[in-house]
Amino acid sequence: MSLVDFPKLSPLALELLEARYLMPGESVDELFWRVARHVAQAERMYDPKHETERAEAFFRIMRGMLFLPNSPTLMNAGTSLGQLSACFVIPLEDSLEGIFGAVRDAALIQKTGGGVGYDFSPIRPKGDVVKSTQMAASGPMPFIKAFDAATDAVNQGGRRRGANMAVLRVDHPDIMDFIAAKRTDGLLSNFNLSVAVTDEFFRALDEKGDFPLRNPRTGQVTERMPAKKLMDAIVESALECGEPGLLFIDRINEANPTPALGPIQATNPCGEQPLLPWESCNLGSVNLARMVKNGKVDWVRLAEVVRLAVRFLDDVIEVNCFPMPQIKQVTLANRKIGLGVMGFADLLIELRIPYDSRAAVAMADRVMGFVQAEAKRESSRLATRRGSFPNYPQSTLAHTWSQMRNATVTSIAPTGSISLIAGCSQSIEPIFSFLQTRRFLEGRERLLIHPGADELARRQTCKTSAPSSLDQTLPARRQRADHLRQAHDVSAEWQVRVLASFQKHVDNGVSKTVNLPASSTHRDVSRALSVARGLGCKGVTVFRDGSKKAQVLQRDSSHFMQEVGVQGTCAVCG
Numbered sequence: 001m002s003l004v005d006f007p008k009l010s011p012l013a014l015e016l017l018e019a020r021y022l023m024p025g026e027s028v029d030e031l032f033w034r035v036a037r038h039v040a041q042a043e044r045m046y047d048p049k050h051e052t053e054r055a056e057a058f059f060r061i062m063r064g065m066l067f068l069p070n071s072p073t074l075m076n077a078g079t080s081l082g083q084l085s086a087c088f089v090i091p092l093e094d095s096l097e098g099i100f101g102a103v104r105d106a107a108l109i110q111k112t113g114g115g116v117g118y119d120f121s122p123i124r125p126k127g128d129v130v131k132s133t134q135m136a137a138s139g140p141m142p143f144i145k146a147f148d149a150a151t152d153a154v155n156q157g158g159r160r161r162g163a164n165m166a167v168l169r170v171d172h173p174d175i176m177d178f179i180a181a182k183r184t185d186g187l188l189s190n191f192n193l194s195v196a197v198t199d200e201f202f203r204a205l206d207e208k209g210d211f212p213l214r215n216p217r218t219g220q221v222t223e224r225m226p227a228k229k230l231m232d233a234i235v236e237s238a239l240e241c242g243e244p245g246l247l248f249i250d251r252i253n254e255a256n257p258t259p260a261l262g263p264i265q266a267t268n269p270c271g272e273q274p275l276l277p278w279e280s281c282n283l284g285s286v287n288l289a290r291m292v293k294n295g296k297v298d299w300v301r302l303a304e305v306v307r308l309a310v311r312f313l314d315d316v317i318e319v320n321c322f323p324m325p326q327i328k329q330v331t332l333a334n335r336k337i338g339l340g341v342m343g344f345a346d347l348l349i350e351l352r353i354p355y356d357s358r359a360a361v362a363m364a365d366r367v368m369g370f371v372q373a374e375a376k377r378e379s380s381r382l383a384t385r386r387g388s389f390p391n392y393p394q395s396t397l398a399h400t401w402s403q404m405r406n407a408t409v410t411s412i413a414p415t416g417s418i419s420l421i422a423g424c425s426q427s428i429e430p431i432f433s434f435l436q437t438r439r440f441l442e443g444r445e446r447l448l449i450h451p452g453a454d455e456l457a458r459r460q461t462c463k464t465s466a467p468s469s470l471d472q473t474l475p476a477r478r479q480r481a482d483h484l485r486q487a488h489d490v491s492a493e494w495q496v497r498v499l500a501s502f503q504k505h506v507d508n509g510v511s512k513t514v515n516l517p518a519s520s521t522h523r524d525v526s527r528a529l530s531v532a533r534g535l536g537c538k539g540v541t542v543f544r545d546g547s548k549k550a551q552v553l554q555r556d557s558s559h560f561m562q563e564v565g566v567q568g569t570c571a572v573c574g
Contacts, residue, residue, distance in 0.1 A: 006063050007290075012446055013421045020417070021074050031074065032062045038078040042318035046386050058312055066291075066301075067309045068418040069284040072113035073316060082321030083112035084282055085331075086413070087268035087338070091277035094122050094217060099143050103150050108323050110154045110162045117165035117275065119265035120144060121196070124217040125173035139174045141181065144188065151190040162190050163269035167247060169196045170230065173213045173222045179233045182243045185548060192269055194539065195234060196249040202533065205231055235525045238542050245271060245541035246529060252538050255507070257407045258334060260394045271539045272411045272511035273338055278330040281338050281508075282316045283413045284309050288367065289343030289424040292350040297367065303374050306339065310378040313337035314386075314405055335389040338411025338508055339375050341368070343424030345431050348483065355430045355485040356494035364428065364501035368410075372505040375409040376401075408507035425450075428502055428512055430487045430495065487515035488545065492528035500535035509538040518546040 040055035061067040070086035090102050106116045126139030144166050151162035168178045204211040204227035211227040252274045264274040273281050291302045322328035353359045383403035397404045419426045434450040492514050499512040514528050532540035
């Protein structure tokens with residue numbers, strides 16, 4: 001790969017690296033060399049003469065902020081921990097031994113920086129009989145709280161907060177308690193919640209009929225309730241606290257590349273990685289903000305980075321230290337990787353495309369289609385020398401590819417930390433706000449100013465004296481700078497359309513929060529969820545601004561012009 005320029009890292013990126021990623025006395029360059037050399041050791045098994053060359057290429061794409069792997073890889077590569085994966089799913093059994101065994105397993109994973117998903121649907125509902133004691137069962141909710149407390153205790157060594165996903169099927173008798181679980185602010189703070197909604201449920205909803213709830217222990221129907229009542233409860237809770245999200249579980253299993261191994265029932269904490277029980281996956285993201293040349297997408301650079309990133313992620317599997325034998329067994333049998341993107345909103349700004357436009361949806365389709373095609377081809381090329389993943393013969397890929405190294409190659413993660421390091425917008429999200437306050441794990445808050453704020457400020461001061469807030473600039477900005485869009489300027493429907501356009505070309509899932517303004521209503525949330533279902537998304541989450549007291553991002557529009565340092569006459573106009 002040709003040499004790339006190494007961008008100067010922002011003070012915020014350097015602070016974040018120092019707090020969470022750098023070893024004592026380690027420089028930024030040394031961090032990326034540590035990761036590159038450790039991962040490139042996998043090359044010894046297949047192409048030992050090129051190990052040094054691969055390490056140099058891996059270093060360049062990371063230090064050049066063209067691609068970054070998930071946080072556990074940056075933290076643990078070349079260290080005694082050596083656990084490099086971000087995503088895990090642990091199965092649950094309907095017994096105390098099985099449940100608290102899973103608590104132990106999750107703690108072992110979380111202390112290494114991994115996030116864990118669980119399907120709580122097998123746990124019998126509250127009030128059901130426990131044969132061994134003849135007492136009434138407590139249902140899944142108290143056990144979710146136990147997992148949450150255990151995560152608090154582990155807290156992943158203070159460098160990366162413990163993260164969990166709790167999934168409950170929509171037909172579980174305790175579903176209404178689950179839906180309302182986070183409406184009290186501060187409860188289950190280490191968990192995201194998702195309802196696994198089925199085609200059967202949506203048929204009942206479309207027909208305005210009742211929907212059966214079933215005891216998972218017996219399979220018997222315990223009650224029937226109007227499907228609309230259930231859906232209204234989901235919408236109201238999502239409106240009030242941003243949860244639960246929806247997992248379209250039948251859609252997820254339609255895309256399951258290894259159905260012979262059983263159904264997928266849960267995902268990682270942010271929903272982008274559906275996994276089988278005991279499966280893990282490592283992720284990485286290409287920085288689209290660095291893929292523009294002379295006002296156009298640099299397809300040559302993008303292809304080169306995608307190919308290197310797929311090789312990097314497959315190498316991670318080889319050098320990984322798995323936290324337990326059963327995870328190693330399932331992971332090596334399928335070799336799933338998840339290459340995604342970040343900086344999409346920055347790409348649109350560079351191309352002067354509004355986020356809420358057909359052109360943005362088309363660009364999402366074109367970019368991710370390109371990434372998917374290149375990633376698939378590279379995985380197939382790797383299989384020529386390294387062999388296909390062991391479960392390939394019984395996979396759906398065997399019908400369309402002569403060989404494939406990885407059961408999946410693409411996922412789109414939220415990139416919360418690595419996008420800050422790379423200095424780009426998160427994942428495929430619109431810019432939350434050109435001026436925002438971000439809350440960090442350690443309780444610190446930082447003011448973040450997006451580069452687009454300078455252009456916005458210059459445009460406004462061309463017309464008027466500096467206003468006191470960003471909000472006052474919005475009407476004029478829409479007329480003169482449509483490509484400078486913020487999340488709350490973009491309707492929920494356009495956000496979902498962009499999400500669906502990416503999902504068409506992603507093997508796994510897409511982590512995308514549909515950000516809604518504080519004034520949003522039940523109807524707005526319901527519409528967003530309905531459009532996501534209709535457009536074939538695998539999951540969707542909405543978040544109404546201000547619905548949580550301690551949300552990570554806050555708009556900070558006060559004294560906008562003064563904060564970005566633009567006062568009086570615009571430099572462009574003199």
